[in-house]
Amino acid sequence: MRESTGLGALIVLVGLLVVGMVAFIHPFGYPSPTAMDDYIIDNAQRETGSNSVVASVVFDYRGLDTLGEATILFTAVTGVLLLLRTTKRKKDSP
Amino acid sequence: MLTKIVRTVANQLILFILIFGLYVIAHGHLTPGGGFQGGAIVVSGIVMLLVAFNSKELKKSIRERVLSVMESTGALVFAALAFAGLGTVFFYNFLVGSPIFGDIPPTGPNPGNLWTGGYIPIMNYAVGLKVIAGLSAVVLALALFASGEEMEE
DSSP states (O other): OHHHHHHHHHHHHHHHHHHHHHHTOOOTTOOSOOHHHHHHHHHHHHHHOOSOHHHHIIIIITHHHHHHHHHHHHHHHHHHHHHHOOOOOOSSOO | OOOHHHHHHHHHHHHHHHHHHHHHHHTTTTSSOOHHHHHHHHHHHHHHHHHHSOHHHHHHHOOHHHHHHHHHHHHHHHHHHHHHTTTTSTTOOTTTTSSSSOBOOOSSSOOOOTTBSTTHHHHHHHHHHHHHHHHHHHHHHHHHHHHTOOOOO
16 A cells, blocks of 8 residues: 555656656757757758768768767677577587 | 468568668768668568568578678778878868769759768768678577577678
């Protein structure tokens, strides 16, 4: 009985928190600092020659983050192959 | 292995899925998409083959060594292009204005030219190769592990 009361209190608290966050959320579509957005939108095609501004941000302006993403993928593949690969083992090897 | 209907449809469909995935990779600097997304499309086609046929059949045509070389090539090309512009700054797009992928489109909406983007298309190819090889290696390893088969070296 006491456990369910605590759970209810927790749910109510989380609900109030979510409602409060939604009430004070930043208005959608109105970023407060726009200097970098404007710069990228105005200059991406001229500077990178790429029509897709998203591609120019991903591979050029923020290329270091993409390098990290690729590293994460590489690490994940390495881990899966290391753990799950079942190769034939010779009888005499330990 | 599933029924003959599923296998036949998968056989016909894999070609179109591969073409669409390669299209998304190749047009990454013009349209939404890119290396990661196109690679995921291609790997979803490989997963379809894995479902239609079993992993033992697919193991005959995909070798782990080839996938490993593909993934390493993609990663090396990506990192090499990143380091090649180090004279100015890390990840400097040094190919803009050069004869290779060097055309500069007019600012604003335009029909799109495949020969633009500097090193972005090449990086898209590299990342696509990397994602195709990496994810299909993961999927194949999981399927072979589940079925108790052994992976071909």
